[in-house]
Amino acid sequence: MATQTKTIRVTYSKSAIGYKKDQKATIAAMGFKKLNQTRELADTPAVRGMIRKVAHLVTVEEK
Numbered sequence: 001m002a003t004q005t006k007t008i009r010v011t012y013s014k015s016a017i018g019y020k021k022d023q024k025a026t027i028a029a030m031g032f033k034k035l036n037q038t039r040e041l042a043d044t045p046a047v048r049g050m051i052r053k054v055a056h057l058v059t060v061e062e063k
Contacts, residue, residue, distance in 0.1 A: 006043035008051070009061040012036065016057055026054050 012032040016024045030050055031039050040063075041047045051060055 007040045007063050008043050008047065009038060009040050009063055010051060011038045011059045011061075012057065013059045014057045016054075019057070023054050023057070026050050027057060030054075030058075 010030065012027060012030075012035055015035055016027050030041065030047075051058060
């Protein structure tokens, strides 16, 4: 029986220019390369922490 993992739709909505290097690294670690790009990420505590760190740069949609 396969387990269904919940996903979160995250959109990179504001540029990281002018923000700290660790925030830019978090955006890159989430897989974003361009502005307004959308990714579906697994709903895990690690991903939630990354979203919390750059919440001012991304928009999140619960699925």
